[in-house]
Amino acid sequence: MYEIKLNKKVVKFIESRTKAEKKAIKEKFELLMENPYPPHPSADLKKMQGTTTFRLRIGKYRFIYEVVEDERIIYMEKSGSRGDVYK
Numbered sequence: 001m002y003e004i005k006l007n008k009k010v011v012k013f014i015e016s017r018t019k020a021e022k023k024a025i026k027e028k029f030e031l032l033m034e035n036p037y038p039p040h041p042s043a044d045l046k047k048m049q050g051t052t053t054f055r056l057r058i059g060k061y062r063f064i065y066e067v068v069e070d071e072r073i074i075y076m077e078k079s080g081s082r083g084d085v086y087k
Contacts, residue, residue: 001033001034001072002032002033002034002036002067002072002073002074003033003071003072003073003074004029004032004033004073004074004075004076005073005074005075005076006076007075007076007077007078009078009079010063010076010077010078010079013079013080014079021058021059021061024058024059025058025061028043028056028058031043032045032056032065032074033074036054036065036067036074037054037067038054043056044056044057044058045057048064052066053065053066053077054066054067060081060082061079061080061081061085062078062079062080062081062082062085062086063076063078063079063085064076064077064078064079064085065077
């Protein structure tokens with residue numbers, strides 16, 4: 001099982017979501033902790049081209065993360081809507 005570490009901006013982003021959105025995010029994060037690599041049957045994950053990062057899609061939001069395999073950590077670097085997160 002992996003541990004998820006959140007960037008401060010990701011924490012702030014999650015805290016500003018509605019109760020239903022927070023629940024959906026929590027459920028997907030729990031699935032991600034079991035298997036952070038695509039293809040994942042219950043999560044929309046993709047490897048980002050030309051990088052070591054991955055993209056998790058939850059509804060209209062995107063989360064960009066990197067896996068530190070040695071420590072079994074998933075580091076959430078960015079979050080936001082599709083237009084904002086890839087900048």
